[in-house]
Amino acid sequence: MTVVAGVHEPSLALHVEDLTASYAQQAVLWDVDLNVPPGVLAAIVGPNGAGKSTLLRCIIGAVRPNAGHVYVHGRPYREQRHRVAYVPQRTSVDWDFPTTSLDVVTMGLYGRLGWFRRPRRSEADEALEALAMVGMDAYADRQIAQLSGGQQQRVFLARALVQDADLYLMDEPFAGVDATTERAIVDLLKDLRARGKTVVAVHHDLQTVATYFDWLALLNVRVIAQGPVTEVYTADNLRAAYGPRVVLLGTTDGAPAAAATGAAPGAAAAPVTDPDDGEASATEPSTTEARSPVA
Amino acid sequence: MDLLELLGDFTVRSVALGAALVGLVAGALGSFALLRRQSLLGDTLSHAALPGIALGFLLSGSRSLTPILAGALISGTLAALLVLLLTRSTRIKDDAALGVSLSLFFAVGTVLLTYAQRQVGAAQAGLDAFLFGQAAAVLPSDLTLIGGIGLAAMLALALLWKEFKAITFDADFARSLGLPVLALEALLTVLIAVAVVIGLQLVGVILMVALVVAPAAAARQWTRRLEAMVALAAAFGALAGVAGALVSASARGLATGPVIVLAASALVLASLLVAPERGLAWQAARSWGRRRALGSHRVLVDLLRLGQDHRDPAYASEQGMLDTYFGGPTGHVLRRLRRRGLVERVDHMPEEGAHWVLTPTGQAQARELQVPFGKRPGDEAPR
Numbered sequence: 138m139t140v141v142a143g144v145h146e147p148s149l150a151l152h153v154e155d156l157t158a159s160y161a162q163q164a165v166l167w168d169v170d171l172n173v174p175p176g177v178l179a180a181i182v183g184p185n186g187a188g189k190s191t192l193l194r195c196i197i198g199a200v201r202p203n204a205g206h207v208y209v210h211g212r213p214y215r216e217q218r219h220r221v222a223y224v225p226q227r228t229s230v231d232w233d234f235p236t237t238s239l240d241v242v243t244m245g246l247y248g249r250l251g252w253f254r255r256p257r258r259s260e261a262d263e264a265l266e267a268l269a270m271v272g273m274d275a276y277a278d279r280q281i282a283q284l285s286g287g288q289q290q291r292v293f294l295a296r297a298l299v300q301d302a303d304l305y306l307m308d309e310p311f312a313g314v315d316a317t318t319e320r321a322i323v324d325l326l327k328d329l330r331a332r333g334k335t336v337v338a339v340h341h342d343l344q345t346v347a348t349y350f351d352w353l354a355l356l357n358v359r360v361i362a363q364g365p366v367t368e369v370y371t372a373d374n375l376r377a378a379y380g381p382r383v384v385l386l387g388t389t390d391g392a393p394a395a396a397a398t399g400a401a402p403g404a405a406a407a408p409v410t411d412p413d414d415g416e417a418s419a420t421e422p423s424t425t426e427a428r429s430p431v432a
Numbered sequence: 433m434d435l436l437e438l439l440g441d442f443t444v445r446s447v448a449l450g451a452a453l454v455g456l457v458a459g460a461l462g463s464f465a466l467l468r469r470q471s472l473l474g475d476t477l478s479h480a481a482l483p484g485i486a487l488g489f490l491l492s493g494s495r496s497l498t499p500i501l502a503g504a505l506i507s508g509t510l511a512a513l514l515v516l517l518l519t520r521s522t523r524i525k526d527d528a529a530l531g532v533s534l535s536l537f538f539a540v541g542t543v544l545l546t547y548a549q550r551q552v553g554a555a556q557a558g559l560d561a562f563l564f565g566q567a568a569a570v571l572p573s574d575l576t577l578i579g580g581i582g583l584a585a586m587l588a589l590a591l592l593w594k595e596f597k598a599i600t601f602d603a604d605f606a607r608s609l610g611l612p613v614l615a616l617e618a619l620l621t622v623l624i625a626v627a628v629v630i631g632l633q634l635v636g637v638i639l640m641v642a643l644v645v646a647p648a649a650a651a652r653q654w655t656r657r658l659e660a661m662v663a664l665a666a667a668f669g670a671l672a673g674v675a676g677a678l679v680s681a682s683a684r685g686l687a688t689g690p691v692i693v694l695a696a697s698a699l700v701l702a703s704l705l706v707a708p709e710r711g712l713a714w715q716a717a718r719s720w721g722r723r724r725a726l727g728s729h730r731v732l733v734d735l736l737r738l739g740q741d742h743r744d745p746a747y748a749s750e751q752g753m754l755d756t757y758f759g760g761p762t763g764h765v766l767r768r769l770r771r772r773g774l775v776e777r778v779d780h781m782p783e784e785g786a787h788w789v790l791t792p793t794g795q796a797q798a799r800e801l802q803v804p805f806g807k808r809p810g811d812e813a814p815r
Contacts, residue, residue, distance in 0.1 A: 197608040223608035230602045234467060235652065235661050247598055248609035253591050280656040296605075306608075 147211030150175040150304050150335035151196075156205030158188070158195050165191045167359045169205070173337055175303075178330050179352035180340040180366070184379050187357040189339040190226065193306050197223045209304055219248060222302035224293050226309050232281050238292045239277040242267050245299040267299035268292070272321060287318030294325060305329060307338040311345075323349055346370065444681045447567045447634075450575040451673030451692065454631040457582040458640075459647035459669025460589060461627040463662045464620055466648040467600050472527070473512065473621070474644035476534040477628045478637045480511030482541025485562050485632065486548045495558070497574045497633070501581070504629045511537045512621055541637075565636035565689030567680050578630045585626045588619070596620055597658055634677070636689035643669060646696035653707035672696035724768075729801050731758060731765045732774060735790050736798035745795050748778050748787035769794070 146152040153171040157164065166188040173179045181189050194200040196207050196214065209217035222245070242264040243256045250256060256264075268274045271291040276284065284292065290310060297305055310326075311319050326336050326349070340346055346353060347370050354363035355378040362374040375383055465471050481504035488503025489495070511533045518529035548559060558569035589596065598606040599616050607613045624644070631640050647668035651661045676692025705713045734757045739747040754762045766788055769775045774794035778787050790798060 194604060197604070199604045199607045218608070218610045221608065223605060225602065225604045229604065231467075234601050235656050235658050236597075236601065237657070240657075241601070244594075244598055244601070244605065247594055247606075247611075250594070252595070255594060 144211045145208050145213075146172070148175075149173060149208070150177075150210055151337060152208040152211075153192075153196065154206055154208075156192070156195055156202050156207070158191055158200055158202040158205075164358060166195065166202070169356070169360055171354055171360060171363065173335060173352060173354075175210070175335050176330060176333050177335060177352040178326050178350045179335070179337045179354065180346050180350040181337065181354050181356055182340050182343065182346055182378070183356035183361075187378070189356055190308050192356065193223070193308050193337075193339060196306060197221070220303040222297035222300040222305050224297045224305065224307040224310060227286065227290050227293060227312060229308075232284070232289060234281065236281055237278050238268060238273060238281060238284065238288075238295075239264050241281060241292050242295045242299055245296040248300070264295070264299055267295040270298055271295045271325065287314040290314050290318060290322070294322065298325075303334055305334060305336045305338075307336065309339050309341060311340065311342065343375065441681075443572075444678070446572060446575050447570055447681065448674045448677040450570060450578055451567065451634050451677035451688070452670040453579055453582045453673075454634055455643055455647065455669030455671070455673030455692070455696075456666040457585055457627045457669075458631055458643040459651070459665035459667070460586065460662050461620075461624045462644035462646075462648040462669070463651065463658075463665045464596060464600055465624050465644055466652065467658075468620075470621075470624070471641070471645045471648075472530050473515070474624060474628055475641035476511050476515060476530045476537075477508040477625045478632065478640035478644075479534045480537035480541070481505075481508045481629060481632055482538055482562070482637050483507045483544050484541075485559065485637075486541060486544035489559060490544070490548050490551070497571075497577050500562075501577070501629050501632075504632055505625055507537060507541075508625045508629060509622065512625065538637075561636070562632055563636050563638060564687040565632075565634045565639070565692070567634055567677050567688040570633055574633060578633070581626060581630050585623050585630075588623060592616070592619070634673070634688050635692055636687070639689045639693045642693040642696055643672065646693070646700045647672065650696075650699045650703035653703040653710045668696065668699050672699060727758075727765050728769055731762050731769065732790070732794060732798040733802050734758065735775065735788065736795065736802060739790065739795075746789050748789050750784060751786040751788060754788065774798075 149172050151171065151173040153169060156166055156169040156171075158166040169188075169192060171192070181192065183189055191200055195202045195205075198214070207214040209221055214221070239261065243260055245267070246256060246260050246263065250260070265274055265277055268277055271294050273288060273291045273295060276288060276292075281289065281292065290313075294307075294310065297307070310322055314322070326338075329336055330351075338350070340350065347366050351366055352364070353366040353369040355361040355369060355374055357378045361378040362369045462471070462474065465474055484503030484505065484507030485500050486503075487507070488500035491503075492499035514533045514536075515526070515529045518524045518532060519526055524532070545559060558566060561569040595606075595611055595616055598609070598611060599613050599620075603613050603617075606616075628640050628644060631643055635643055647665040648661070650668050651665035654664055655661045672692050672695040675695040676688050679691045679695075680686045680688040703711065705711055708714050731754060734754055735749055736745075738749045738753070738757075739745045751762065751766065754766070758765075766775055766777075770777060774791055774797060775788050776791055778789055
């Protein structure tokens with residue numbers, strides 16, 4: 138047995154190299170290299186249409202990239218799928234689907250069950266345990282259409298927890314949830330980190346990114362900067378990602394930028410419009426004016 | 433013939449059984465079509481089966497059902513592929529692509545059917561029965577074939593139940609679990625096509641979509657679980673099938689398809705109206721009940737406030753004043769409250785009309801209600 142065959146960057150929880158993807162000939166992701174060490178809470182941050190959701194969907198194989206490869210804990214993603222849990226955007230599914238919270242969480246175990254086998258009592262118990270971890274065990278038999286937005290998000294997180302993965306990929310876990318749920322989700326993420334898990338989350342709120350996460354990748358079609366949040370969360374980097382008009386508070390270089398007027402030379406590439414990435418910008422802080430001058 | 437006689441007839445019984453099975457399969461798989469918003473795909477599949485039916489007859493040169501159904505399945509699948517091709521490679525959206533594919537295949541089918549009916553033996557083959565369905569044209573050997581295919585489709589659905597559920601609810605998540613989503617979606621579409629094809633002889637290409645959509649839409653009204661929805665849709669489909677077959681058999685010459693569809697539509701109508709929670713009647717009753725309760729609550733609180741203003745909990749308020757407070761006549765509300773023992777009518781000044789007081793129970797209940805309506809400043813002040 139050759140020990141090194143297929144092993145690549147084993148010290149990284151997630152290693153994405155040369156990833157390029159496009160919709161209708163327009164590049165959505167261009168030559169993306171992303172490296173996330175194990176045991177961190179990593180945020181992927183960038184303006185609308187930067188390709189954040191597409192990046193996650195490329196990693197899990199829902200979008201076929203034009204080029205690039207994905208390694209998880211040193212092995213190709215295909216071999217490591219059981220170690221990865223994916224939490225899609227809450228709004229990506231029809232919540233009027235006739236099912237209960239417990240049933241949705243049980244779907245997290247379908248991969249482990251394999252073909253043809255039905256979930257049994259023990260699977261239901263595991264799912265109930267995961268629901269309890271997000272404080273939703275009282276809603277196990279609730280029709281999912283009757284859940285609030287925050288409760289739906291918790292059910293999605295429980296479905297990922299029950300997978301007992303090493304790497305969690307989350308698309309906008311804080312979108313459209315109230316302050317209580319946001320707090321609960323942050324606690325949950327920190328608990329995952331304490332247990333040595335790695336979380337990579339698409340995030341939309343520049344105000345909270347430095348307090349919730351310890352690793353940051355700024356994305357705008359290409360990776361602008363990545364690394365520990367203390368090093369990456371700077372006015373220069375954010376301006377490079379969002380364009381010169383972004384208004385910043387409390388960046389680590391201690392020089393909060395005033396609202397820039399006019400276009401600065403060397404502005405970041407204008408984001409392309411990505412039909413999959415049209416998130417509502419309601420979650421953006423009012424201090425961030427992240428509109429890029431797209432005609 | 434009366435019903436008992438009908439059921440005693442072996443042919444009628446087997447046709448009813450066949451129709452039940454067709455309805456069962458269409459109802460169960462139609463539930464998935466409905467949840468995937470693919471109901472109209474059933475319409476395209478069934479209309480597009482027509483050229484396959486005609487070609488199956490022409491190529492085999494006989495009325496044998498196997499080549500006809502094979503042809504129907506192939507041309508239906510081709511039509512579904514055309515829809516996929518149009519939506520993927522052009523700017524045409526789903527609905528237009530379905531329409532283009534449906535009309536193209538149906539036109540080709542009509543031309544081929546006209547040609548086929550000029551061939552020898554076409555009249556005996558009963559090809560025109562495939563348009564609106566004719567139970568009388570179904571042979572016992574056909575029923576065996578239909579039944580075999582239908583049971584195979586149900587078996588596939590049972591085996592891949594959780595996989596189909598996963599891709600229908602959340603395809604991206606299913607992909608992340610490693611499920612071959614595209615292949616499963618294709619298989620589900622083929623199974624829906626199978627459900628359509630085995631019903632063509634009984635229901636006909638034009639109305640078969642109803643048996644895919646109607647039982648599922650009716651079942652959706654009654655339940656919160658996919659398992660229950662599919663089971664109920666299957667039962668509704670079987671019921672509609674049996675009803676259609678029996679009515680059609682008792683009245684000579686009546687096409688089976690329209691009768692089956694009418695039965696299925698009656699189930700939809702009833703479900704839309706009376707199903708708990710989602711039914712219109714249920715929602716109207718709930719909304720009416722809420723409005724009525726709100727009216728009672730307001731009048732109770734108004735009486736309490738008038739009493740508080742006069743520092744007399746048993747203050748007799750004149751009905752005209754309550755009408756003004758309420759913004760409309762309160763007589764019926766007050767009479768309802770009196771029946772519940774919350775208010776009493778007093779006539780202490782007959783020339784001024786009716787006056788009303790809160791009973792002690794009414795006062796207690798009004799005080800409980802007052803909180804959500806908001807207290808006025810001073811209400812809490814010690815007196």
